[in-house]
Amino acid sequence: MTVGVPAFETTDTPEKNASRAVILLRHAATTGGEGRAIGRTPLPLSPEGLRQAAALCKVMRQCRPAALYASPASRARDTLGPLLDECTVHLIDDMDEIDMGQWDGRTFDSIRQREPEQYNRRGRDMAHFKIPGGETFADVQRRVMTAVRHMAQGPRPAVCITHAGCLRVVACTLTRTRLEDLMSFRFSHLHGLAMTGPSSALHLEKADVTLEDLPSLL
Template sequence: MSVRPRLIMVRHGQTEWNVQRRWQGATDIPLNANGRRQARAAAPYYASLEPVAIWSSPLSRAHDTAAEVAALTGLDIRTDGRLAEMDFGDAEGRVWEEVLAMDPRLAGWRTGRDVQWPGGESGALVQRRVSRTLERIHESEPEGVVLVFSHGTAIRMGAAAMVGWGVDAVWRLDSMDNCCSTGLALTSTGWRLDHFNASPQWHASTPQ
């Protein structure tokens, strides 16, 4: 018998820095016009899950994506700063080539090695803060589906930690697309990854 996901983490809609492939991190970059369209288009699917609560990162790109679902469900958005994107420090606003020019040691980030970002966080720190926050959210809403609007790296780090993977294993999970979701289901043996980077369109066309 399948277990319905209880925590569904949704990445925000598109921003201009996404288009330009700039590292956003903790910088509060808003949705662009396409991102707002994506959020509106995805909202009916996420609302159809009949969530019992909506949580969000305080960064506007995530919060504004959540607001589209909140408008359809009538739920308030609960905001928690620990759901914010990883702080990439001095790398924020730069493209990858500029990041490497700043500090070549950061290349290890894309090969599964944790790094301490200059002026920012490490992957291990993000895993701890996001996974502990997800656990607290579940404790506050032990029944029903909870939607959590966050960011690509934060979602991957948190999901990996919840199923027992370390930072080095996060790279089993590819990058997440805008407005796509990753679901965690609680079983008798603990949390498991139900789906990763699934689009609302894919969900809608798949028999439940």
């Protein structure tokens, strides 16, 4: 799905394109998710998140990346909300947060109390435990890396607004970290990572990218 008006065209060669960054950022801050298992549950941006979104879009107007992408989740789209009537934002389903299935939107306290065995199993096998009706982080890794390579084949530099879970599996892939250790990577709102290189051999250009880093990367 695409929203907005046509994007600017690029005539970069494949070699030049590969030297430009693909940047993934976590969406702006939200409200209502504290203490809950949030995957596909929609959340509004908080007042701080709205300020973050405005600051990000100001940088995007100044730096004019060749492509903008977002998860279809409302919190990712709202992060680019000020730009939606100015430029194209491509919505990529595979960059959505992990599907938490029957746990989605519930409090972790209620899950721990009512399904203690499953709760503990997930803690022991974060990479491969599948919540009923949901998906594993191994599933997330496969779909997200496919989407990342697809974005890398398109116009660059590119920016994608996504989620903490997606950023964690990409960080594991690029640093060759075991997926079981994905929770060792932490991404605050509007923090992320930058990749360069050809789509078949992307490497980590910068970890913990912040809003202040974007002008030099774009």
